[in-house]
Amino acid sequence: MAGAEDDRRFSPNCWRVRLALLHKKLPWEAIPWRFTEKDAIAFSGQGKVPVIIDGERIVTDSWAIAQYLEETYPESPSLFGGVVGQGLSRFVTDWVETVLYPGIAPLILLDIYTHLHEKDKKYFRETRERAIGTTLENISGDREQRVITFRKSLAPLRQTLHYQPFLAGQAPAWADYVVFATFQWARCISPFPLLLADDLLFSWRERMLDAFDGEARKAMGYPTSE
Ligand SMILES: N[C@@H](CCC(=O)N[C@@H](CS)C(=O)NCC(=O)O)C(=O)O
Numbered sequence: 001m002a003g004a005e006d007d008r009r010f011s012p013n014c015w016r017v018r019l020a021l022l023h024k025k026l027p028w029e030a031i032p033w034r035f036t037e038k039d040a041i042a043f044s045g046q047g048k049v050p051v052i053i054d055g056e057r058i059v060t061d062s063w064a065i066a067q068y069l070e071e072t073y074p075e076s077p078s079l080f081g082g083v084v085g086q087g088l089s090r091f092v093t094d095w096v097e098t099v100l101y102p103g104i105a106p107l108i109l110l111d112i113y114t115h116l117h118e119k120d121k122k123y124f125r126e127t128r129e130r131a132i133g134t135t136l137e138n139i140s141g142d143r144e145q146r147v148i149t150f151r152k153s154l155a156p157l158r159q160t161l162h163y164q165p166f167l168a169g170q171a172p173a174w175a176d177y178v179v180f181a182t183f184q185w186a187r188c189i190s191p192f193p194l195l196l197a198d199d200l201l202f203s204w205r206e207r208m209l210d211a212f213d214g215e216a217r218k219a220m221g222y223p224t225s226e
Contacts, residue, residue: 001014001032001033001034001035001049002032002033002034002117003112003115003116003117003188003189004115004116004117004118005220006032007219007220008115008188008189008220008221009030009032009188009219009220010112010115010185010188010189010221011049011050011185012101012181012182012184012185013048013049013050013062013181014030014049014050014062015177015180015181015184015185015216016050016062016066016177016178016181017050017052017062017065017066018030018215019177019180019181019211019212019215019216020065020066020069020079020174020177021069022211022212022215023076023077023079023172023173023174023177023212024069024073024076024077024079025076025077026069026073026076028052033049034116034117034119034120035116035120035123035124036119036120036123043058044058044060045060046060048060050062050065052065052068054068054072057072062178063090063093066079066080066089066174067086070086078173079173079174079177080173080174081168081173085168085173088175089173089174089175089178092167092174092175092178092179093174093178095156096178096179096182099153100153100154100179100182101182103150103153104150104182104183104185104186104194106132106139106140106143106146107140107143107146107147107150107186107190107192107194108140108185108186108189108190108192109128109132109136109139109140110136110137110139110140111140111189111190111191111192112124112189112190113125113128113136115189143192147192147193147194150194151194151195151196151199154199154201157179157201157204158199158200158201161200161201161204162200165204165207166204166207167179167204172207172208172211176204176208180205180208180216183195183205183208184208184216184219184221187221187222187224188219188220188221188222189221190222191222195224197225202224205224206224209224
């Protein structure tokens with residue numbers, strides 16, 4: 001998912017998959033795609049990214065892709081750490097989708113819009129305003145207030161990071177990627193500071209930005225400093 005520039009890759013669901021591929025040490029080629037280029041992914045039978053093509057296989061949906069990679073490449077480092085870990089990883093994914101993603105979206109929706117390619121802007125505004133029931137300007141207008149409540153909602157993450165350096169334990173795995181991808185989405189497209197520098201989560205995000213030789217930090221986006 002690219003913005004105005006080909007190198008501005010901001011989709012949170014694609015970042016999940018990119019980090020999963022790095023974790024699995026699998027090589028890939030990423031093809032830039034935009035909201036209105038539905039024809040380019042019609043072969044997948046749906047209209048959203050990520051889509052992966054692995055030989056004869058086409059897999060869509062970030063969670064389905066993670067499971068596919070885990071099953072197909074069992075000799076590569078595990079994303080979940082076994083059956084119990086997979087169950088807990090599903091829980092973290094659902095927490096991201098029901099709490100974290102809806103918490104961040106209103107803070108950055110207008111910034112997403114301004115960073116899109118011209119050909120995507122009308123589609124994005126129409127679909128998102130229909131979904132949120134107000135304008136992009138309205139939803140992002142009170143973000144200085146809204147971010148305070150958002151930061152409080154991150155307490156479960158903060159509490160876990162008191163015990164261990166990563167959400168998955170001593171090293172990052174799917175639970176970290178699915179949470180981090182949501183922060184990376186924001187960083188790639190918005191200068192708005194989501195985290196304060198003295199927050200444990202701020203340091204965790206820095207560790208994640210440095211993972212895999214700084215793959216996420218090297219991506220086009222805004223600095224994480226306040
Ligand atoms: N459940 C899917 C959601 C995929 C999704 O919503 N992708 C967004 C980008 S992050 C998209 O392609 N949106 C296209 C659109 O809204 O038209 C997953 O986890 O991959």
